[in-house]
Amino acid sequence: MSVTAFAPETEARLALARQVADAVLFEGYVLYPYRASAAKNRLRWQFGVLVPPAWGAECEEHAFQHTECLMEPRAGAALAVELRFLRARRRTVQRALPDGRFETVPELRLEDRVLVPWDEGVEERVEAVVPVDELLAGDVTIPFGRPAGEETEPVLDEGGREIGRTIRRYEELDGLLRLSARELDGPYRVMRLTAVAENTSTWLPPAGRAADRDAALPRSLMAAHLLMALSKGAFLSMTDPPEWARAAIGSCRNLHTWPVLAAEPGRADVMLSSPIILEDHPAIAPESPGVLYDATEIDEILALRTAALTDEEKREARGTDERAAAAIDLADSLPPDVWERLHGAVRGLREVTGPPAMADAPGPRPPDTPWWDPAADAGFDPQRDQVVVDGRSVGAGSRVVLNPGLRRTDAQDLFLRGRTATVEAVLHDVDGAVHLAVTVDGDPGADLRREQGRYLYFQPDELILAQEDA
Structure with missing residues (x-):
């Protein structure tokens, strides 16, 4: 029972x-x-x-x-x-x-x-x-x-x-x-x-009307x-x-x-x-x-x-x-x-040894290896590769002006057009296209983007060389 x-x-x-x-x-x-x-x-x-x-x-x-x-x-x-x-x-x-x-x-x-x-x-x-x-x-x-x-x-x-x-x-x-x-x-x-x-x-249901x-x-x-x-x-x-x-x-x-x-x-x-x-x-x-x-x-x-x-x-x-x-x-x-x-939590990250300068920093530490896989991409180096923009070579550290709109765009582009930015990396995808990873000047989250490798991405024809680098 x-x-x-x-x-x-x-x-x-x-x-x-x-x-x-x-x-x-x-x-x-x-x-x-x-x-x-x-x-x-x-x-x-x-x-x-x-x-x-x-x-x-x-x-x-x-x-x-x-x-x-x-x-x-x-x-x-x-x-x-x-x-x-x-x-x-x-x-x-x-x-x-x-x-x-x-x-x-x-x-x-x-x-x-x-x-x-x-x-x-x-x-x-x-x-x-x-x-x-x-x-x-x-x-x-x-x-x-x-x-x-x-x-x-x-x-x-x-x-x-x-x-x-x-x-x-x-x-x-x-x-x-x-x-x-x-x-x-x-x-x-x-x-x-x-x-x-x-x-x-x-x-x-009550008689005379549909169930409610x-x-x-x-x-x-x-x-x-x-x-x-x-x-x-x-x-x-x-x-x-x-x-x-x-x-x-x-x-x-x-x-x-x-x-x-x-x-x-x-x-x-x-x-x-x-x-x-x-x-x-x-x-x-x-x-x-x-x-x-x-x-x-x-x-x-x-x-x-x-x-x-x-x-x-x-x-x-x-x-x-x-x-x-x-x-x-x-x-x-x-x-x-x-x-x-409540502002946020990170779960599932394993703790790894970071650069000496961060040895005393609290929380998860960034890896001491690049965020791309050098073994898989031996022919490319996002920090050293160059691409031509406005007839000049551009790479990590170059300053550019954002000019999106030549291809599919989103609402965010309306606010980014004309803003200056710093190129952080030059990336090549499996189809052979080139993308430039950038951080926008004045963005308070730029340091966090660099730490996590989460950038904004544009193709070379969506950028103009900044005046000081021209």
């Missing part, structure tokens, strides 16, 4: 994976500028939405997710499964009337926030622990349901006087989690695990995903499996979701099946100061733009959702050292 209590060790492993799973759960939950009135916050819940079957038949959204992956459980192993999703809680705002009654209003203005109607997301979990032997014996079906309900909360002004109330309504929600396993033929004992999460709501997404969402599972952990054994990577398992991995069917290894690197006993495609062992960037919900943005840019919202915009954001209010407060309170970390 399946049980629903996670062992402490399993709970610890899942807690680590939930750090990434939370990013999936709240991806796009509320987008900058965090106001309900913003156009991009009017179409909610974009990922992993499992809608009622009657609505799914009317649209391109789905009522289920189907996950298949391979696992190598050891004797006596059990599978812990956690289905996680958000449930919509629809909030209505009402104003108090002098006679004690309440009327529904589009907003309720308070000193620190502006309350507006909104669909709040409430986290839900369905948990089960099933022995692997039970999965091999046949489908294990785990039904779940959430009843309809209503919550009322008074809204008080700064003096403690009740000026209104919010009404939050839940709709009935039903679903099913089906698990099974099948042992496969091969050189090693491996099983295909199948996990299906399904919305089984019997809700039908706004009515279906309170009966849907939003941002649905699965966490799975083996008590003994390991899962196989879906993207980098051992050679002997490639055919079996290729036969796995994953619909509306994709499973990846979610334990720390070096372990393979936890799997995350997500509606957003991730790589194995995904992790939250250590520089990230907190949850900003709009992961399509760079944290630094998003936090700066959030801090720059007007006071009125921040009041509306705080009244839209508690999580939006937390994002506003986060951007307003970041200390200087956190801003510094």
Whole structure:
């Protein structure tokens, strides 16, 4: 029989994976500028939405997710499964009337926030622990349901006087989690695990009109995903499996979701099946100061733009959702050292020995070899080669005037035409064309470009020799 209590060790492993799973759960939950009135916050819940079957038949959204992956459980192993999703809680705002009654209003203005109607997301979990032997014996079906309900909360002004109330309504929600396993033929004992999460709501669209997404969402599972952990054994990577398992991995069917290894690197006993495609062992960037919900943005840019919202915009954001209010407060309170970390990070560089003058410099050191490969390009030397411009030889150190526009150009050329620049290297491509790598005079990033070998490139007929070199 399946049980629903996670062992402490399993709970610890899942807690680590939930750090990434939370990013999936709240991806796009509320987008900058965090106001309900913003156009991009009017179409909610974009990922992993499992809608009622009657609505799914009317649209391109789905009522289920189907996950298949391979696992190598050891004797006596059990599978812990956690289905996680958000449930919509629809909030209505009402104003108090002098006679004690309440009327529904589009907003309720308070000193620190502006309350507006909104669909709040409430986290839900369905948990089960099933022995692997039970999965091999046949489908294990785990039904779940959430009843309809209503919550009322008074809204008080700064003096403690009740000026209104919010009404939050839940709709009935039903679903099913089906698990099974099948042992496969091969050189090693491996099983295909199948996990299906399904919305089984019997809700039908109101009679006389087509189904409407706004009515279906309170009966849907939003941002649905699965966490799975083996008590003994390991899962196989879906993207980098051992050679002997490639055919079996290729036969796995994953619909509306994709499973990846979610334990720390070096372990393979936890799997995350997500509606957003991730790589194995995904992790939250250590520089990230907190949850900003709009992961399509760079944290630094998003936090700066959030801090720059007007006071009125921040009041509306705080009244839209508690999580939006937390994002506003986060951007307003970041200390200087956190801003510094957000400015950028370099990962994956190996430390090498640099020139003596940089021996004491912090961080990764540049290599002590040229940035081109002398062995592969023995006939060329970007620092010494010359090319003819305006009838004169030009090479590294020459000064030129940029004159792009004779061939395909981009918008940046409009700003560079007529600027003086220094030639840093003369380069030859495999087709025999010549390109001059340059840094623009007055560019504050010129030293960084030289250090990294990231230049602007022009062909000889796009340059004019500078007056002093003519």
